Amino acid sequence: xxxxxxxxxxxxxxxxxxxxxxxxxxxxxxxxxxxxxxxxxxxxxxxxxxxxxxxxxxxxxxxxxxxxxxxxxxxxxxxxxxxxxxxxxxxxxxxxxxxxxxxxxxxxxxxxxx
Amino acid sequence: xxxxxxxxxxxxxxxxxxxxxxxxxxxxxxxxxxxxxxxxxxxxxxxxxxxxxxxxxxxxxxxxxxxxxxxxxxxxxxxxxxxxxxxxxxxxxxxxxxxxxxxxxxxxxxxxx
Numbered sequence: 001x002x003x004x005x006x007x008x009x010x011x012x013x014x015x016x017x018x019x020x021x022x023x024x025x026x027x028x029x030x031x032x033x034x035x036x037x038x039x040x041x042x043x044x045x046x047x048x049x050x051x052x053x054x055x056x057x058x059x060x061x062x063x064x065x066x067x068x069x070x071x072x073x074x075x076x077x078x079x080x081x082x083x084x085x086x087x088x089x090x091x092x093x094x095x096x097x098x099x100x101x102x103x104x105x106x107x108x109x110x111x112x113x114x
Numbered sequence: 115x116x117x118x119x120x121x122x123x124x125x126x127x128x129x130x131x132x133x134x135x136x137x138x139x140x141x142x143x144x145x146x147x148x149x150x151x152x153x154x155x156x157x158x159x160x161x162x163x164x165x166x167x168x169x170x171x172x173x174x175x176x177x178x179x180x181x182x183x184x185x186x187x188x189x190x191x192x193x194x195x196x197x198x199x200x201x202x203x204x205x206x207x208x209x210x211x212x213x214x215x216x217x218x219x220x221x222x223x224x225x226x227x
Binding site for chain 2: 004041042043045048050058090092094101102103104105106107108
């Protein structure tokens with residue numbers, strides 16, 4: 001039972017490099033999310049997708065782009081990485097009110113920008 | 115707007131102590147309320163939830179009661195274990211508008227043997 005799978009788990013980037021974090025869910029959920037978690041800052045929403053074909057900005061979208069490739073997959077791209085983007089990134093998904101609006105998280109991607 | 119406020123940590127307890135982590139919320143209508151737990155090196159996972167006033171969510175010995183009159187959803191456990199050491203997040207899903215989960219800042223719990 002995979003749930004939400006995100007890759008890579010660890011990545012070191014140089015300032016200015018680009019990369020894409022991949023995420024897939026196998027729960028047939030409509031909504032998907034990207035969060036970042038920094039020490040002492042809790043979770044902050046970067047982007048979300050309420051359904052296939054739609055994406056919206058969250059609290060901290062600057063420096064990121066997303067693609068909802070299909071219902072299963074939601075990727076996060078850093079076009080030109082900066083040290084301020086060093087963080088742990090979590091992909092998540094949620095279903096409908098029938099599932100109690102519970103959010104299911106991936107295991108996280110640790111990104112360091114040097 | 116919608117918001118969640120939870121007590122700052124870290125909270126340090128000895129094994130078998132009683133745990134309370136306070137959580138209050140601001141929202142219109144009747145949001146759903148959640149506690150999520152994050153163990154070291156892992157993503158968040160649902161611990162318990164309550165969807166209407168006076169409901170009690172419970173799981174793994176943890177409990178929280180949805181109190182509409184005090185807009186609170188405090189997390190309690192009668193006897194904590196070392197394995198309960200984690201970060202606990204209170205969260206709400208609004209019943210009107212937004213339709214995105216709002217998380218509190220998280221409370222880190224350390225349990226000493």
